[in-house]
Amino acid sequence: MHKLKAITPLGAKNPRVDTVGAITITEVVDQALASVAARQGQEKALRQALQKHHDLTLPAVGASSRAGDLSAFWLGPEQWMLSAPYDSHELLAAELKLTVGTSASVVEQTDGWCCFDVSGATVCDMLERLCAVPVRTMDKGAVVRSIIEHSGAYVWCLRPGERFALMSPRSSAASLHHGLQTAATSIA
Structure with a gap:
């Protein structure tokens, strides 16, 4: 073993x-990371899902946002990096995938x-x-x-x-x- x-x-x-x-x-x-990319034509649905479930507003170009212990910053067109404390969000990508459903592709980025x-x-x-x-x-x-x-x-x-x-x-x-x-x- x-x-x-x-x-x-x-x-x-x-x-x-x-x-x-x-x-x-x-x-x-001590931070868990996940990238989130809106699928084609789904940016509005992604924004609504994150606002509804996490009170998080996705930031504009060159900016970041925060809601509770969740932070996000802009990576590129319709793409963001989200972070949260690892101790409470070890499975951040899986949590986000449940939240955003089919509106976005979510990829684990922590390591x-x-x-x-x-x-x-x-x-x-x-x-x-x-x-x-x-x-x-x-x-x-x-x-x-x-x-x-x-x-x-x-x-x-x-x-x-x-x-x-x-x-x-x-x-x-x-x-x-x-x-x-x-x-x-x-x-x-």
């Missing part, structure tokens, strides 16, 4: 937290992505070294896709000028983390 143990995207038992100067880089592993929470007084200086995103002018909830360390990543503003979440494919976790540490060190 196999005795499998979960590991973080950086390959450890526990999430990594690094403090470099005024910057804190935290590996986030396909890595997320780093970056915060601190000089976080904008750090992010400006990594990506071409106007982090200093982003409003709370704004989300921009960019290239960081040769990979596509989402930059999500959690607290303007102070705290951001960066999400990229799990396979690029080490590269993204290295880039974050290097940029933080360059301004420390």
